Amino acid sequence: MEENWRGFAECSYLLEDEFNWYLRLAAFERFARFNTEVLQKCRPQITAIILIYGDILFGWLGNRDYLYREFSKILCNVIFESLQEEPRPLGPALGLRGEQI
Numbered sequence: 001m002e003e004n005w006r007g008f009a010e011c012s013y014l015l016e017d018e019f020n021w022y023l024r025l026a027a028f029e030r031f032a033r034f035n036t037e038v039l040q041k042c043r044p045q046i047t048a049i050i051l052i053y054g055d056i057l058f059g060w061l062g063n064r065d066y067l068y069r070e071f072s073k074i075l076c077n078v079i080f081e082s083l084q085e086e087p088r089p090l091g092p093a094l095g096l097r098g099e100q101i
Contacts, residue, residue, distance in 0.1 A: 024058040028067060032075040035082070048082045055083055 013019040031046050031054060038045040055061055061083060068076050 024060070024063070025067075025070065027054060027058055028060055028079060029071060029075065032071065032078045035078045036075060048085045051079060051082045 031051065035045045037043075060067060060079065064076075064080065
């Protein structure tokens with residue numbers, strides 16, 4: 001698995017502010033669209049824990065006003081409502097096969 005991420009980790013663009021800004025927007029939009037589609041198709045969604053991690057990496061809450069201007073209210077609410085949920089305590093079994101994240 002590490003080999004699959006090597007190109008991304010070694011990418012010099014990661015040090016550029018503009019690249020990071022567009023990566024932030026693209027990740028937000030993709031996660032929001034995926035979770036919107038999930039609601040319509042009754043599939044598992046990207047969980048609040050993963051979205052919280054995305055917010056830590058990309059600072060979505062700190063750019064909430066911009067994101068609401070850039071994307072629809074429906075897309076933004078899918079992410080921001082999940083970020084407002086009370087996170088589950090992280091137990092030692094989190095992420096093990098069969099354990100819900």
